[in-house]
Amino acid sequence: MDKQLTDDKINGAVLVISISESRGIKKRNVEFAELREDFGIVNDAHAGKWHRQISLLAIEPMQKIKEKGLNVKFGDFAENIFPRIKGWNN
Numbered sequence: 001m002d003k004q005l006t007d008d009k010i011n012g013a014v015l016v017i018s019i020s021e022s023r024g025i026k027k028r029n030v031e032f033a034e035l036r037e038d039f040g041i042v043n044d045a046h047a048g049k050w051h052r053q054i055s056l057l058a059i060e061p062m063q064k065i066k067e068k069g070l071n072v073k074f075g076d077f078a079e080n081i082f083p084r085i086k087g088w089n090n
Helices: 059-067
Strands: 011-019 028-030 081-086
Touching: 059 081
Parallel strands: none
Antiparallel strands: 011 028, 011 081
16 A cells, blocks of 8 residues: 555545536535445436546645635535545655
C-alpha cells in the first residue's frame, strides 16, 4: 500500500456528498450515499459503467475561488465528494 495513505499523520474527512438525478444540472447535497464498485454513487446521473463514476474535488480550489470574491457552493462544480485531507502533500 502507498506509504502516503498509511502515514499516521494524515487526517481526512468527507465534507460534502452531492448528487444529481440528471446531467447538466447542479448537484444537491445529501447526508449519505451508497457507493457501488464499478458503478459509482447510486441515484447520481454520472453513475454507470463508464470512466466518470465519481468526481472528487478538494476543498482548497473552492476556497481560492471564494477568496477572489465568487459566490460558489458545494455542488456547483458537478463534484460528488469534497474531501479534506490534512498532510496529503507532506
